[in-house]
Amino acid sequence: MVVRTIARLTLATLFGHRRGLLLYVLPAVLIGLSLLLTFTVDDKGDLAKAIMQQFGLAVILPLVALIAATGAISSEIDDGSIVYLLSKPINRSTIILTKALVALGVIFGLGVVPIVVSGLVLDPGDVQTALAFGVGALAAGIAYTAIFVALSVMSGNAVTIGLFYSLLWESLMGQYVDGAKVLSIQQWSLALTRQLADVPVDAAVKLPLATLLLLAVTLAGLGLAISRLRSLTLSSAE
Amino acid sequence: MSVIRIEKVSRWYGNVVAVNDVTMTIGPGVTGLLGPNGAGKSTLITMMAGFLPPSVGSVTLDAVAVWRNVSAYSEIGLVPETEAVYDTLSGTDFVRANAELQGLTDAGAAAAAAISVVAMEDAAGRRISTYSKGMKQRIKMAAALVHEPSVLLLDEPFNGMDPRQRLHLMELLRKMGTEGRTVLFSSHILEEVQQVATHIEVVVSGRHAASGDYRAIRTLMTDRPMLYRLRSSDDRRLAAALIADPCTAGADLDGTALQVRVIDFERFSRLVPQLSRELGIRLFEVSPTDESLESVFSYLVGSR
Numbered sequence: 001m002v003v004r005t006i007a008r009l010t011l012a013t014l015f016g017h018r019r020g021l022l023l024y025v026l027p028a029v030l031i032g033l034s035l036l037l038t039f040t041v042d043d044k045g046d047l048a049k050a051i052m053q054q055f056g057l058a059v060i061l062p063l064v065a066l067i068a069a070t071g072a073i074s075s076e077i078d079d080g081s082i083v084y085l086l087s088k089p090i091n092r093s094t095i096i097l098t099k100a101l102v103a104l105g106v107i108f109g110l111g112v113v114p115i116v117v118s119g120l121v122l123d124p125g126d127v128q129t130a131l132a133f134g135v136g137a138l139a140a141g142i143a144y145t146a147i148f149v150a151l152s153v154m155s156g157n158a159v160t161i162g163l164f165y166s167l168l169w170e171s172l173m174g175q176y177v178d179g180a181k182v183l184s185i186q187q188w189s190l191a192l193t194r195q196l197a198d199v200p201v202d203a204a205v206k207l208p209l210a211t212l213l214l215l216a217v218t219l220a221g222l223g224l225a226i227s228r229l230r231s232l233t234l235s236s237a238e
Numbered sequence: 239m240s241v242i243r244i245e246k247v248s249r250w251y252g253n254v255v256a257v258n259d260v261t262m263t264i265g266p267g268v269t270g271l272l273g274p275n276g277a278g279k280s281t282l283i284t285m286m287a288g289f290l291p292p293s294v295g296s297v298t299l300d301a302v303a304v305w306r307n308v309s310a311y312s313e314i315g316l317v318p319e320t321e322a323v324y325d326t327l328s329g330t331d332f333v334r335a336n337a338e339l340q341g342l343t344d345a346g347a348a349a350a351a352a353i354s355v356v357a358m359e360d361a362a363g364r365r366i367s368t369y370s371k372g373m374k375q376r377i378k379m380a381a382a383l384v385h386e387p388s389v390l391l392l393d394e395p396f397n398g399m400d401p402r403q404r405l406h407l408m409e410l411l412r413k414m415g416t417e418g419r420t421v422l423f424s425s426h427i428l429e430e431v432q433q434v435a436t437h438i439e440v441v442v443s444g445r446h447a448a449s450g451d452y453r454a455i456r457t458l459m460t461d462r463p464m465l466y467r468l469r470s471s472d473d474r475r476l477a478a479a480l481i482a483d484p485c486t487a488g489a490d491l492d493g494t495a496l497q498v499r500v501i502d503f504e505r506f507s508r509l510v511p512q513l514s515r516e517l518g519i520r521l522f523e524v525s526p527t528d529e530s531l532e533s534v535f536s537y538l539v540g541s542r
Contacts, residue, residue, distance in 0.1 A: 012327055087287065
């Protein structure tokens with residue numbers, strides 16, 4: 001009952017405001033681009049993989065995750081409406097986990113599924129690779145959610161910091177700078193994708209380590225978010 | 239019956255002291271937390287609501303600390319000053335959500351009851367974003383009341399209300415108080431507080447300046463020396479006659495007017511017209527010069 005109410009309130013905040021529209025724009029751009037390329041490019045050799053990885057996983061997914069996860073909690077903390085959740089006899093872990101799940105659901109629908117769809121649009125023959133990217137994207141989505149939820153509880157500038165992190169670290173460094181790759185969620189999730197895909201995929205980290213790191217980041221992020229929410233102080237007007 | 243106890247509490251932010259060594263006990267009935275803006279009222283209420291730990295000292299509800307004590311919220315109803323609510327929801331949905339979060343078994347009925355208590359039935363179906371400030375305040379009140387808490391904390395609840403809504407809320411608070419709930423609200427307007435509160439706590443500059451029923455506070459405030467400004471046809475003669483009477487403590491003449499320090503207002507108010515008649519002096523102006531709330535407060539603090 002309580003979980004359903006928290007989820008409902010979270011969705012109302014996420015999609016009730018204009019920022020929610022961005023959540024639809026990003027996957028629309030990904031799928032739109034894929035459609036455009038299908039009809040215009042003749043040599044589609046590695047195109048599906050390239051789009052899913054370099055645009056879907058590296059750019060669209062972190063951005064969708066950022067908007068969904070910060071929108072699920074940061075905006076309520078910013079405007080103070082979180083007080084209606086916090087002034088209730090509810091465990092702080094319930095609040096964080098519910099909000100993280102809602103964010104993850106949104107990321108799945110508007111980040112993970114569109115990546116699979118774009119792969120299928122570009123290469124309808126290779127369902128396995130598309131699904132492999134889907135699994136990788138879901139794993140990355142879980143870790144991103146944990147990071148951005150923690151960031152939201154810890155900082156008033158969660159969106160700005162998160163934006164720098166997604167665009168600079170994940171989209172740029174995580175793709176092109178060797179040392180940074182090892183510490184990039186994107187590369188960890190690629191290790192999962194590599195295992196399942198039908199085509200060769202590069203990943204900077206091996207699967208066992210990648211799984212371990214994904215788990216560690218997720219648990220640390222959620223744990224941190226819960227403990228910080230427990231002692232969140234609401235600033236008074238004075 | 240719930241009791242909030244604030245014991246030797248100070249709270250500072252960096253170098254700024256917001257609350258300075260305050261001790262007070264708030265029991266059943268309506269208590270008004272009175273003080274000028276920036277006096278530390280919100281900080282105190284935020285601490286009572288468990289959203290801010292005191293830097294030193296303790297804030298307890300029925301002898302249990304409130305900070306990081308989630309179960310206390312079964313007893314507390316909070317009307318925060320912040321205007322932000324889930325304003326994409328309708329009033330009913332918002333109050334109902336609060337009932338559900340409190341874990342009430344029949345959230346729908348509880349929400350309907352709370353909405354009727356604040357007389358918001360007509361607008362409850364509308365989105366909160368279409369509400370006026372006073373209506374928002376009432377729907378927030380309904381959300382705080384929905385689980386029938388024994389403690390009700392309200393931060394500046396009268397802000398933005400029109401006179402009719404104000405009267406309605408006052409009546410509501412009085413009713414809550416007589417039901418035996420512990421009701422605490424903050425305000426910077428003495429008239430507001432004295433109309434509802436059976437007990438008043440005054441804070442000024444983070445310090446606890448006075449405590450008592452409204453008569454005691456009122457007396458404290460009106461019995462202080464007050465500065466009056468008089469203009470008349472003969473300021474000098476009037477000054478001489480006024481200073482001869484024990485109701486004044488001093489008089490200053492400047493070019494344009496006469497400033498008199500009054501220590502017994504009742505006597506002074508009878509003396510002035512009487513003197514004017516006897517001496518044949520025409521009065522052009524008699525006005526208090528420091529009636530602002532701030533000066534009343536600074537007097538209260540200075541007297542400690």
